[in-house]
Amino acid sequence: MRLLVLFAILLSLSGCGVAAAPCRGVSLVLKMIPYVGHTAAQPTDACAAAIDPELI
Template identity: 70%
Template sequence: MKKSASLSILVAIVLSGCGALAAPCRVTSAAIKIIPVVGHAAALPTDACAAVIDP
């Protein structure tokens, strides 16, 4: 149990700020922004997701 917790913490530290983890949010946001008129407003939650993962 102790090893898995330590490993989880280590992985979180190594991947913190990693753009690869934010990529799905960014790709989804870009796809939503293509929609005319409401795309940018509808993409706000996915933009926030990407900002939280990769500030």
């Protein structure tokens, strides 16, 4: 029952921000790596920008 409620809540959220959240989360984690973090996060930033271009 909890899974059904969770699915209904996620389905009711509008916009692509929910779909871009994993890309943004990985990007944030990668950016914490010293020296190479921002370079390593560029593909995930591009992924998030392609999914949800409003938050660039």
